[in-house]
Amino acid sequence: MNTRTTHEPIIRMVNIEKHFGSVIALAGVSVDVYPGECHCLLGDNGAGKSTFIKTMSGVHKPTAGEILFDGKPMHFDDPRDAISAGIATVHQHLAMIPLMSVSRNFFMGNEPLKKIGPLKFFDHDLANQVTMEEMRKMGINLRGPDQAVGTLSGGERQTVAIARAVHFGAKVLILDEPTSALGVRQTANVLATIDKVRKQDVAVVFITHNVRHALAVGDRFTVLNRGQTLGTAQRGQITPEELQDMMAGGQELVALEESLGGTI
Amino acid sequence: MSQTAQSQTVSDERVKEMSALRRALIRPELGGLVGIVAVFAFFLLFAFDSGMFGSQGVMNWSTVSAQFMIIAVGACLLMIAGEFDLSVGSMIGFSGMMIAILSVTLGWPVWLAIVVTFVLCIAIGALNGYIVIRTGLPSFIVTLAFLFILRGFTIYLPQTIERKTIISGVRDVAEGDWLASLFGGKILTGFFTWLGNAGLIETFERGTREGQPVVDGIPMLIVWAIALVVFGHILLTRTRFGNWIFASGGDAEAARNSGVPVSRVKILMFMFTAFCACVFATCQVMEFGSAGADRGLLKEFEAIIAVVIGGALLTGGYGSVIGAALGALIFGVVQQGLFFAGVESSLFRVFLGIILLFAVILNTYIRRLITGER
CATH class of the missing domain: 3.40.50.300 (P-loop containing nucleotide triphosphate hydrolases)
Known part of the structure; x- marks a missing residue:
């Protein structure tokens, strides 16, 4: 120590x-x-x-x-x-944010982007995949990446937030x-x-x-x-x-x- | 990849499988879709022979719905971002009047009048947002103040300058103006002439326009409405900024803590709402050829009602542009449909109140479903 x-x-x-x-x-x-x-x-x-x-x-x-x-x-x-x-x-x-999905919350403020022509869009596929992966590592079983955070328990929400911070x-x-x-x-x-x-x-x-x-x-x-x-x-x-x-x-x-x- | 991730997930005995119905229920557009089906079923049954579903009838309610849609898109994104704008109606009156005064009274080129009006109105929208953000006051109060301020100017300016409250003659000065035609013109006129010649849509049977189709094109108003709905929907669901809109309205403090520039998002949404009001006003002025001091009265509430029928929560953070557009369509179809069906038009307001109440109750219930609150 x-x-x-x-x-x-x-x-x-x-x-x-x-x-x-x-x-x-x-x-x-x-x-x-x-x-x-x-x-x-x-x-x-x-x-x-x-x-x-x-x-x-x-x-x-x-x-x-x-x-x-x-x-x-x-x-x-x-x-x-x-x-x-x-x-x-x-x-x-x-x-x-309880009303938003886990994956939207996970990437809030750090949204992954993919380019289509000159425009940049939110890469939902990547976001969903990473979210499921990270949540599984932390031992949280999601119904799907579009599940609203409001349905998670308090401890699970904290864990999502911690996993998010470490991921970034x-x-x-x-x-x-x-x-x-x-x-x-x-x-x-x-x-x-x-x-x-x-x-x-x-x-x-x-x-x-x-x-x-x-x-x-x-x-x-x-x-x-x-x-x-x-x-x-x-x-x-x-x-x-x-x-x-x-x-x-x-x-x-x-x-x-x-x-x-x-x-x- | 996601396939393997799925199969590896151990199912938790405490996560109940969600039924397809429940899944469908938490889509914000559901209320709007059900409403559309109900409304069309009703009028197909009771007003089918009234001409409501002829080319002219369709164009009639489409135009009215498109008007609602234009302001509903702005109100929808703003409401999802957690704020209201009650000054939309006054903004419509004000911007229409500005275009008329600048072009007719002052003799500016119409394109310049339109550009200056847009800049001015978007700046007022930004001011609305800035005051709301800086003072922390509810946007309800701040924009209520602007409802009166803008309406007051809309009556005062033409009264002082021209001694009347309606300024006409816009159509004459707008003749041939490139920017004015973007708001007042029609597209696909050739296509409609062809449809008329082919006997697929009604044509005039007498008079100077004999043989020409009754509906001779799609007004730019409808083009703007569709373009704004598509833009708003993509912005909200498919971009980073859309995620910020949801976050700002869902919980501004949490969003700020995660690095979302909440103030910028909200002010931009106020500006976008002002832009939508301005589009509405410009189309209206070009269509009527005049600006009146009473234009746009109560439009702010109609926009908000369309958005709420479309499934957005009054508290922000949840909603859909497609839903708001469906709400606007319900609005337009019922308002014009009652006229076609020969029902006393004051009943429209009764309908409006009832459907609003139902929509809000349904939305509150859906919110509980999503967040798992009891």
Whole structure:
């Protein structure tokens, strides 16, 4: 695990600050992500997790600070720039469009084209074929590539989104609370997908506020609280209880946890 | 290749096989197709002898349907992209009036008047879209404002300049103009003369035009309608941009996150809707030879109704240009058919309300089928 830190990080976020009017959402956050690691970003609601990953994926521009991608400073004007650089985001609820077919969703924003004379058309045959292939690899049986995403379960939708990102050559995959709305078995599927993706040397940034999900797949853990990092820990250097305490940012939870029998 | 992929797929016991009926039901055009069959069956039964299915009758309802189709194509793509345009009717009145004022009152060449009007109207469409995107307001409200603004100018301008609300004389100045003939002319006139001579279609039996066919060609209006439907359908189903239209209307945020330029797509669709309204207005002005301040009244709603009958969802993200065209055809056939059948024409509105209600209920049901919501 530690050998990974000898590589160059694929993405370095240095002292990122983001202000929304008078609200300081991020007050100098630094995180490095290495290829092939699953970097968990933990924090309670309002800690700045979403703002941080939106900065990483080009949705927000940082007020101050620097983003180094593959060692070079990057300035993303919009998410398309970040996507073409190889940073893909799978959002909590906003990953897929339920009314559209799986294959249209899979290629949304990256439609394969075929030329007929001077005109370019959406290559549906190729899109359908690739979609079926990729879905089978991830263990999802589709009725057909024209099946609407709305008929898939939450876990399957996340898996489609992850498969899509990896297919399009993501070097950094940002997962924004992919497991928060899922059942136990679906969560296990998504975590297994993360593991598969990591083995392909993709850097995974896994945002969650569930410590158990984080510990199940994470290599390193960074805790955000009120717009600042509380430090990064290696796997094995930190206990679930310590992580939980850091996220909650205080000791109140300890008393509560005792009365609940340690189930949080 | 896909054959082997199919056979390798292990069937999941929890994925129910879909019946052919259910599969057909989730096609957006289904409602429109059923409607067409019902409407034609009805009028074939009750109005067959009225001349509705003679050459002149066919041309009559085809022309009316083509008018609906032109604006329905624009409204359809815009609705699938998740927005409405209520200013279509006023845009029709406004652009017709602009052409008349520029060509008749100011004496510009007709082609220049048409080009300038198109540019102006498409710019207004872009402004509509820009305001909707920048403010985040519902397009319903923004375009409602433009409904009044444009209608107001359409009445004010001719009143101030000419002291009347109808400007005529366009046909005289448009005589021989190359661009005007693209909107007001007819094609296949030779073919129709041949049909008339061969006795296949009705010809005039008396008068100065004796021997000539009653229907002497296909108006450019119908050509435009077909061209726009074909263009819209291919754009929507066969291109990358079409996928972006679906995505923008289905979930703008998700589309944006996937790198779809949602704002550009929506603004372009507003511009396309304005373009369609302008085509409608130009054809109408060339046909009537005049522009009136009340032209295009209520057309925005008729366009939206045709689109909804055609299976599009009011909430966006789902629909079909072919469906919208079928909706427009139902519209035209019923409106003119009731006239041929000798039914009181006010009943058309009753029919319209009822069919709209049915279409929306059916669409909501179909949406549940597609997304598996309960």
